Amino acid sequence: MNIFEMAHIPLNKAIEVMQLDAGAAAIIATPERTLEVSIPVKMDDGSTKVFTGYRSQHSTVLGPAKGGVRYHQNVSMDEVKTLAFWMTCKCAVAGLPYGGGKGGIIVDPAQLSKRELEALTRGYIDKIAPLIGEKKDIPAPDMNTNAQVMGWMMDEYSKIAGQFEPGFITGKAIGVGGSLGRTAATGRGVVVAALEALKLQGIEPYEATAAVQGFGNVGSWTAKLFCDAGVKVIALGDVNGAIFKADGFDCYDVDAYAKKTGSIVGYPGSKPITNAQLLAMEVTVLAPCAIELQLTKENAADVSASIIVEGANGPTTPEADEILEEKGVLVIPDILANGGGVTVSYFEWVQNLYRYFWTEKEVIDKQTEMMIKAFQEVHAKAKEYGVPLRVAAYIVALGSIAEAMKIRGMV
Numbered sequence: 001m002n003i004f005e006m007a008h009i010p011l012n013k014a015i016e017v018m019q020l021d022a023g024a025a026a027i028i029a030t031p032e033r034t035l036e037v038s039i040p041v042k043m044d045d046g047s048t049k050v051f052t053g054y055r056s057q058h059s060t061v062l063g064p065a066k067g068g069v070r071y072h073q074n075v076s077m078d079e080v081k082t083l084a085f086w087m088t089c090k091c092a093v094a095g096l097p098y099g100g101g102k103g104g105i106i107v108d109p110a111q112l113s114k115r116e117l118e119a120l121t122r123g124y125i126d127k128i129a130p131l132i133g134e135k136k137d138i139p140a141p142d143m144n145t146n147a148q149v150m151g152w153m154m155d156e157y158s159k160i161a162g163q164f165e166p167g168f169i170t171g172k173a174i175g176v177g178g179s180l181g182r183t184a185a186t187g188r189g190v191v192v193a194a195l196e197a198l199k200l201q202g203i204e205p206y207e208a209t210a211a212v213q214g215f216g217n218v219g220s221w222t223a224k225l226f227c228d229a230g231v232k233v234i235a236l237g238d239v240n241g242a243i244f245k246a247d248g249f250d251c252y253d254v255d256a257y258a259k260k261t262g263s264i265v266g267y268p269g270s271k272p273i274t275n276a277q278l279l280a281m282e283v284t285v286l287a288p289c290a291i292e293l294q295l296t297k298e299n300a301a302d303v304s305a306s307i308i309v310e311g312a313n314g315p316t317t318p319e320a321d322e323i324l325e326e327k328g329v330l331v332i333p334d335i336l337a338n339g340g341g342v343t344v345s346y347f348e349w350v351q352n353l354y355r356y357f358w359t360e361k362e363v364i365d366k367q368t369e370m371m372i373k374a375f376q377e378v379h380a381k382a383k384e385y386g387v388p389l390r391v392a393a394y395i396v397a398l399g400s401i402a403e404a405m406k407i408r409g410m411v
């Protein structure tokens with residue numbers, strides 16, 4: 001089964017449980033539009049290399065497509081289509097006026113010079129320009145793309161459009177229209193969702209412990225904001241390994257250490273553990289915030305946490321979901337838990353359209369309010385239909401999308 005088919009398993013459960021109109025279900029099953037492009041780049045050694053890029057617009061039913069651009073050697077059409085589908089559902093769950101999109105280029109950016117990376121980025125925008133725009137499809141960063149890449153994309157698109165176009169892309173640096181609060185936004189949303197789940201279980205934050213897999217943007221902010229909330233973070237992991245500290249980490253200090261050394265491994269006073277031990281750690285909350293397919297049928301039975309909050313996209317396979325449900329683990333699904341990033345991207349877009357900027361406090365307050373509302377809506381649907389939060393999140397998303405399809409005369 002490929003990742004696109006796997007992603008449809010909870011969707012199909014939701015379609016069945018809510019008895020969604022067959023036409024709406026058929027429309028949601030496939031992307032509206034997918035583009036494959038070839039991007040020639042003059043390399044530093046004088047040769048020309050042609051790269052392959054993609055952009056998939058899964059849905060524009062609720063608004064313009066929205067989603068990041070990933071640079072990775074394993075990018076594929078299936079992966080981009082799946083990520084675009086998740087964006088459609090994530091935006092709908094968060095209550096944003098967006099559809100879903102995603103893009104990617106097959107490239108290992110570590111192999112390119114800065115000039116080659118800029119040329120590739122500009123070439124990609126030249127090729128997908130007819131499809132994108134602030135009211136059509138709004139890209140953002142994803143794996144291996146950052147505020148600098150967004151800056152080049154914004155510049156290239158503005159040249160093509162013949163006018164300043166900050167609203168066509170989010171995740172920009174503050175100096176060219178970025179939003180305060182965007183860097184921490186995904187981790188903040190993960191923590192807000194986890195705290196809501198703790199509340200449901202009658203656990204105070206100071207009574208809870210957490211393990212966080214991944215210490216990049218999402219994982220490091222999740223860990224730091226858990227510390228701020230009073231949750232004791234006892235295990236952390238990254239691609240190089242994992243570490244344990246029974247009396248809890250000062251995650252800001254671990255972050256400073258990781259920035260200096262390139263990894264959390266070796267943090268003074270910590271005990272090295274394996275990634276498998278981290279995922280099986282006896283904690284209240286396990287937060288997978290690294291990559292997809294981490295909890296599988298091989299290791300789901302070992303999970304000891306009572307709550308899993310998915311900072312990463314797709315960290316849990318459908319087989320693992322079944323095992324976790326049987327064990328009574330509350331899984332807060334990715335399309336709810338990590339929607340904080342796109343929520344603040346939406347705020348960035350709104351600020352760009354108005355050319356009026358908010359304070360960080362305004363951003364955080366509005367984000368927190370929207371995340372709590374989304375969590376409560378999904379939880380209420382889970383109770384109404386007697387289904388896990390993942391299926392409930394798809395029911396919420398499909399409900400809004402199908403209603404818009406009906407009003408628009410599509411079904």
Ligand code: NAD
Binds near residue numbers: 186215237314341342
């Ligand atoms: P990142 O590249 O900043 O960090 C990834 C982290 O995962 C790094 O610490 C890396 O060492 C670790 N990692 C990689 N492979 C690993 C492995 N095999 N085992 C353990 N750790 C591993 O990426 P990010 O932006 O933090 O994104 C992480 C996940 O969250 C991805 O699934 C991404 O799609 C998702 N996500 C990110 C955002 C965002 O705003 N950045 C928003 C929504 C979802």
